[in-house]
Amino acid sequence: MPVDLDPSRFDFLDIEHRDDGVSVVTLNRPEKRNALNVGTIDELVDFFSAAPRAGVKSVVLAGSGNHFCAGLDLIEHHDADRSPADFMHVCLRWHEAFNKMEYGGVPIIAALQGAVVGGGLELASSAHIRVMDDSTYFALPEGQRGLFTGGGATIRVAQLVGKANMVDMMLTGRVHQGQAAVDLGLAQYIETERSSFDKALEIAQQAAANLPLTNFAICSAISHVQNMSSFDAAYAESVVAGVVNTQPAARERLAAFADKSAPRTRPNAE
Numbered sequence: 183m184p185v186d187l188d189p190s191r192f193d194f195l196d197i198e199h200r201d202d203g204v205s206v207v208t209l210n211r212p213e214k215r216n217a218l219n220v221g222t223i224d225e226l227v228d229f230f231s232a233a234p235r236a237g238v239k240s241v242v243l244a245g246s247g248n249h250f251c252a253g254l255d256l257i258e259h260h261d262a263d264r265s266p267a268d269f270m271h272v273c274l275r276w277h278e279a280f281n282k283m284e285y286g287g288v289p290i291i292a293a294l295q296g297a298v299v300g301g302g303l304e305l306a307s308s309a310h311i312r313v314m315d316d317s318t319y320f321a322l323p324e325g326q327r328g329l330f331t332g333g334g335a336t337i338r339v340a341q342l343v344g345k346a347n348m349v350d351m352m353l354t355g356r357v358h359q360g361q362a363a364v365d366l367g368l369a370q371y372i373e374t375e376r377s378s379f380d381k382a383l384e385i386a387q388q389a390a391a392n393l394p395l396t397n398f399a400i401c402s403a404i405s406h407v408q409n410m411s412s413f414d415a416a417y418a419e420s421v422v423a424g425v426v427n428t429q430p431a432a433r434e435r436l437a438a439f440a441d442k443s444a445p446r447t448r449p450n451a452e
């Protein structure tokens with residue numbers, strides 16, 4: 183693993199590079215409920231800027247302790263007594279981190295427990311897949327605190343749950359949990375028998391077995407295409423497919439399908 187992703191460089195993130203190509207990135211301030219201070223955001227920018235070029239095949243994003251993330255570090259924010267321009271720059275840095283995640287091309291699976299609130303939900307919604315368990319709950323308490331979202335919730339949370347549900351969450355502080363949260367679109371998986379981490383790791387291992395260029399397209403092109411007109415999106419999709427679907431390693435996988443050595447796509451029960 184290149185030196186710029188050496189775990190010792192990170193103070194606010196615990197990083198484990200596993201032999202299977204999965205890197206586990208864990209917010210490491212459980213005593214602060216993993217609230218996002220400036221240092222943590224800086225390290226997320228650093229990690230996710232380098233990950234696509236460092237051979238990281240997929241990432242499990244986790245929080246230590248009983249809560250995934252309590253959002254903006256409200257104490258740091260209070261003590262800093264920021265000007266409007268100061269806080270705008272804080273938010274721009276959050277966007278830098280979260281855009282690196284969403285558009286970076288490396289699959290990120292969020293393992294969620296306890297509170298996933300405010301900026302914690304903005305962080306989770308920048309991952310490509312979210313896994314929750316019985317303890318997980320989602321909320322946007324900014325409305326009650328006299329604040330507004332600044333880390334991309336108006337984009338990503340609104341895309342997940344729809345505008346009306348996001349407005350409801352912000353106006354009323356409504357908390358979503360359990361299967362209802364999955365049905366709303368906040369998570370794709372809910373684990374009741376084991377931890378969200380175990381399931382997230384399993385998914386990350388599955389994703390790591392895909393071809394890197396294919397994963398790059400899945401975890402970059404789909405997001406970019408959503409920002410385009412249908413006309414331009416069709417063009418971009420064709421160009422990406424031209425590159426991805428003719429890569430030598432994909433030809434090998436197609437040959438395995440043709441000679442019947444590759445598994446067929448069938449329901450899990452079969």
Ligand code: 1HE
Nearest residue numbers: 213214215217252253254255256257297300301323332333
């Ligand atoms: C914090 C933070 C924080 C906890 N910033 N320090 N987010 C919120 O409004 C959520 C605020 N947090 C909470 O509602 C609760 O802490 C929890 C429900 C997440 C957890 O409750 P609990 O009882 O386990 O912990 P606690 O006793 O509230 O907090 C434990 C410690 O964590 C305590 O520090 P201590 O030094 O007094 O022990 C808390 O101060 C600290 N802590 N949450 C700083 N958020 C770009 S805009 C983004 C907008 C937002 O994200 S607004 C924030 C929304």
